[in-house]
Amino acid sequence: MAELTDLTDLTVIADSPAAAVPAAPDFSGWTCPAPLRDHPRIVTGHGGGGALSAELVEHVFAPAFGGPLLASLADSAVVTLGGARLAFSTDSFVVRPLFFPGGGIGDLAVNGTVNDLAMSGAKAAYLSVGFILEEGVETSVVARVAQALGDAARAAGVEIATGDTKVVEAGHGDGIYLNTAGIGLVPAGVDLRPQRAAPGDVVIVSGDMGVHGVAVMSVREGLEFDVEIRSDCAALGGLVEAMLAVTPDLHVLRDPTRGGLGAALNEIAAAARVGVEIAERDVPVPPQVANACAILGLDPLYVANEGKLVAFVPREHADAVLAAMRAHPLGAGAAVIGECVTAHPGMVVARTGLGGTRVLDMPIGEQLPRIC
Amino acid sequence: MAELTDLTDLTVIADSPAAAVPAAPDFSGWTCPAPLRDHPRIVTGHGGGGALSAELVEHVFAPAFGGPLLASLADSAVVTLGGARLAFSTDSFVVRPLFFPGGGIGDLAVNGTVNDLAMSGAKAAYLSVGFILEEGVETSVVARVAQALGDAARAAGVEIATGDTKVVEAGHGDGIYLNTAGIGLVPAGVDLRPQRAAPGDVVIVSGDMGVHGVAVMSVREGLEFDVEIRSDCAALGGLVEAMLAVTPDLHVLRDPTRGGLGAALNEIAAAARVGVEIAERDVPVPPQVANACAILGLDPLYVANEGKLVAFVPREHADAVLAAMRAHPLGAGAAVIGECVTAHPGMVVARTGLGGTRVLDMPIGEQLPRIC
Known part of the structure; x- marks a missing residue:
C-alpha cells in the first residue's frame, strides 16, 4: 500500500455534501421520444402495467437494451x-x-x-x-x-x-x-407466447378475478367486510403442469397482475394482432369484490390478481383443459369467458350484462398503485 | 361478472387510510436470535457487507429460506x-x-x-x-x-x-x-468457492484497491482532485476467462465490493478455516486514493471496488496466472499481496509498512453507505 503522501492534490470544494453532488450528466444529446413528451417526469402510472408502462418499455428500455427478448412482452x-x-x-x-x-x-x-x-x-x-x-x-x-x-x-x-x-x-x-x-x-414442445393467440382460441380464466387487488386496497382504504376478502396469492406451477398434461400445445398463459384481466387481454390482442371477445357476465367476480370495487371506484376487470391465470386454448382442447383446471384446487372456479376472433384485431370487446358491447381499453396508468 | 349486489356487507371503518393500515401481524411466536438482540431495528450496517450483514444472513435469512446454497457465502x-x-x-x-x-x-x-x-x-x-x-x-x-x-x-x-x-x-x-x-x-472442471482456499495458495489482486469507493465518496463529500479519481467499474468476465485459460484449477475468486479487500479476505478465511497473511505495502493503492482515505477517515483496505478481483491460486500456477492477468487490460496492475497459511485459521493478518503486524478484522458495518 502506498505511504500517505502530501495532501495538496485534493481540495475540499464544498462544506455541504448535498451542495457538492453534481447534477446528472448533460442530457442534451438525448431526444425525448414523442410519446413520452407529456411525461418529462415519472408518474405512478409508469409502474402500473398499462399503456404508460408499455411506453416506457417501448421507447426507453427496449431501444437502450437492444435485445430481441425484451420486446416480446x-x-x-x-x-x-x-x-x-x-x-x-x-x-x-x-x-x-x-x-x-x-x-x-x-x-x-x-x-x-x-x-x-x-x-x-x-x-x-x-x-x-x-x-x-x-x-x-x-x-x-x-x-x-x-x-x-x-x-x-x-x-x-x-x-x-x-x-x-x-x-x-x-x-x-x-x-x-x-x-x-x-x-x-421449459418442457419440450411447450411454446407459450402472447403472439401465439389465434382466432378460434377459447379464453379461460382459472377463477375469481380482482381478489388480490381488492384485499390490499381495502386494508389500505380502511374497509372492513362481513366476509373478509383475502388475497388469492398462490403459486400456479402445479395448475399449469396439470393443464400442460392435457396438451403441450396451449397458446398463451398470462397471470393478470397489475392492470388486471383488462390489461392482460389487451397485451395479448396487440401482440398477436387478433381480436378478443368476452362476455362480462361470464367473468367470475365475487359479490364482495364487485361491491368493494363500487365503493372504491374501480373496475374489477382492471384489478390485480396474483393467483389466477388466463389461458388461450385451441378450441379442440378447451373442454379437456377446462376439466383439468377444475380438478385442481387452484382452478376449481375456472370458467370460459370468451374467444379469440379475426374481427377488430388488437381490440378487446366485452358484451355487457345489458346486451350491449363496450371496448375494454388498455388502462393508461394505474388504478391501484403499490399493489405488488 | 356478478351484478352489483347490496352494499351492506362492507363497512368503512376509518376516514383516514393511514389509521386503518393494520400493524404487522403478531410476532410473539418469533424469538429474536441472540446475536441480533442489539439490533431490534435495521441499521445501515446491515447492508454493509460486513459482520452485521453476515449476522442477518446467518440468523434470519438462512434459517427462513432453508436451502443449502445460500449458506455457501x-x-x-x-x-x-x-x-x-x-x-x-x-x-x-x-x-x-x-x-x-x-x-x-x-x-x-x-x-x-x-x-x-x-x-x-x-x-x-x-x-x-x-x-x-x-x-x-x-x-x-x-x-x-x-x-x-x-x-x-x-x-x-x-x-x-x-x-x-x-x-x-x-x-x-x-x-x-x-x-x-x-x-x-460454469465451464467444466471449474469449481471456485471460498471454501477451496488452501494453505500455500498465493493471494493475487488484479490492480489498485479502493478506487470505486473513493470516486463515489469524493463526489458525495465534495472533494475535488487535481487528478480526478474515476471509478474502476468494469466487467471482469474477460479477465477471468484469461486466468482460467492458464488452469481451471483456481481455488477462489472474489470481487471485493462492499467491505473491500478486508471483508473479502475475512470471508474466505472464515469459510475455508485457513489463515491469510498479506503485506500491506504490496497492496496497490494509488496515492490519490490513500490521500482521500486519510481525509475521509477511511481505511483503503475496506473501501469498495467494482472492477477488481482477488484470487487464491495454487502456488504452482501463480506465476503463470499473474502473467496472464498482467497481459489483460483489466489486470495490468495485478500484484501478489500475500498467501494462505495454516496458522491462525479464520484470521487475516497484515504486515504493516513499519514491520509490525495487525489483525485485519471483519468490518462490523459500513464505512461507506450507499456505495453500490
Whole structure:
C-alpha cells in the first residue's frame, strides 16, 4: 500500500455534501421520444402495467437494451443456455402495506416470479431474492417477511439460491422492497407466447378475478367486510403442469397482475394482432369484490390478481383443459369467458350484462398503485 | 361478472387510510436470535457487507429460506438445471449519487452482477433488470440510466432478457433503485468457492484497491482532485476467462465490493478455516486514493471496488496466472499481496509498512453507505 503522501492534490470544494453532488450528466444529446413528451417526469402510472408502462418499455428500455427478448412482452423470457431452454423472469415488489389479508410482500415476491415462469410453462427451480431495507424497520418484521419467503418457496417447490441485502437511510425507502428473479426449465414442445393467440382460441380464466387487488386496497382504504376478502396469492406451477398434461400445445398463459384481466387481454390482442371477445357476465367476480370495487371506484376487470391465470386454448382442447383446471384446487372456479376472433384485431370487446358491447381499453396508468 | 349486489356487507371503518393500515401481524411466536438482540431495528450496517450483514444472513435469512446454497457465502450460487451447471446471482443497487466519475448506477448494476457470475467462473449470458423508480424523477435520467445499462451489457457480452418496473410515490424512494440478476454457464472442471482456499495458495489482486469507493465518496463529500479519481467499474468476465485459460484449477475468486479487500479476505478465511497473511505495502493503492482515505477517515483496505478481483491460486500456477492477468487490460496492475497459511485459521493478518503486524478484522458495518 502506498505511504500517505502530501495532501495538496485534493481540495475540499464544498462544506455541504448535498451542495457538492453534481447534477446528472448533460442530457442534451438525448431526444425525448414523442410519446413520452407529456411525461418529462415519472408518474405512478409508469409502474402500473398499462399503456404508460408499455411506453416506457417501448421507447426507453427496449431501444437502450437492444435485445430481441425484451420486446416480446411475455411475463418471462425463454433463453437457451447449455442446451437447456430456460424461462428467466424478475419482479420487484413495493406493495403497501407489507401484510394484508391472505398474504404479504414475502409470499407475493415468491409467487409473483414463480407464476411469471409458469406462464412460460416452466416449473420454477431457483429464485434469487434482493432486499432493499429502510434503516429503522423492525428486525422482527424483516424476519417475518423472510419466513414468508421461505415458506412460500417450499410450498412452490423452488429453492432460494442466492440473495442480496442493501439498506437505505430512513426516509429514502419504505420499509421493505423486494426483488425476486427466477429460472426454470421449459418442457419440450411447450411454446407459450402472447403472439401465439389465434382466432378460434377459447379464453379461460382459472377463477375469481380482482381478489388480490381488492384485499390490499381495502386494508389500505380502511374497509372492513362481513366476509373478509383475502388475497388469492398462490403459486400456479402445479395448475399449469396439470393443464400442460392435457396438451403441450396451449397458446398463451398470462397471470393478470397489475392492470388486471383488462390489461392482460389487451397485451395479448396487440401482440398477436387478433381480436378478443368476452362476455362480462361470464367473468367470475365475487359479490364482495364487485361491491368493494363500487365503493372504491374501480373496475374489477382492471384489478390485480396474483393467483389466477388466463389461458388461450385451441378450441379442440378447451373442454379437456377446462376439466383439468377444475380438478385442481387452484382452478376449481375456472370458467370460459370468451374467444379469440379475426374481427377488430388488437381490440378487446366485452358484451355487457345489458346486451350491449363496450371496448375494454388498455388502462393508461394505474388504478391501484403499490399493489405488488 | 356478478351484478352489483347490496352494499351492506362492507363497512368503512376509518376516514383516514393511514389509521386503518393494520400493524404487522403478531410476532410473539418469533424469538429474536441472540446475536441480533442489539439490533431490534435495521441499521445501515446491515447492508454493509460486513459482520452485521453476515449476522442477518446467518440468523434470519438462512434459517427462513432453508436451502443449502445460500449458506455457501459465494458471490453467486452454482445450480444444475437441465444438465447444465449455471451460476445465478443477484444484486440490488442503491448508490448515491446516480452518476459519479467513471460510471453510474446503470453500468454498476450490469458489472456488479456480471462480476459476481465471473467469480464462479461463469461468463454472464443473460441479465434481468428491475427498476424501482420514484415518482417525479426526470424521464431523461431514467433514459440515461437505461442507456448505460444497455451499453454496459453490450460491452460485457451479456443480453438483458427480461425486466420489471415499479414506481413508488415521491418521498418513498430515492430516484432510482435497480436490481439485476444474471445467469451464465460454469465451464467444466471449474469449481471456485471460498471454501477451496488452501494453505500455500498465493493471494493475487488484479490492480489498485479502493478506487470505486473513493470516486463515489469524493463526489458525495465534495472533494475535488487535481487528478480526478474515476471509478474502476468494469466487467471482469474477460479477465477471468484469461486466468482460467492458464488452469481451471483456481481455488477462489472474489470481487471485493462492499467491505473491500478486508471483508473479502475475512470471508474466505472464515469459510475455508485457513489463515491469510498479506503485506500491506504490496497492496496497490494509488496515492490519490490513500490521500482521500486519510481525509475521509477511511481505511483503503475496506473501501469498495467494482472492477477488481482477488484470487487464491495454487502456488504452482501463480506465476503463470499473474502473467496472464498482467497481459489483460483489466489486470495490468495485478500484484501478489500475500498467501494462505495454516496458522491462525479464520484470521487475516497484515504486515504493516513499519514491520509490525495487525489483525485485519471483519468490518462490523459500513464505512461507506450507499456505495453500490
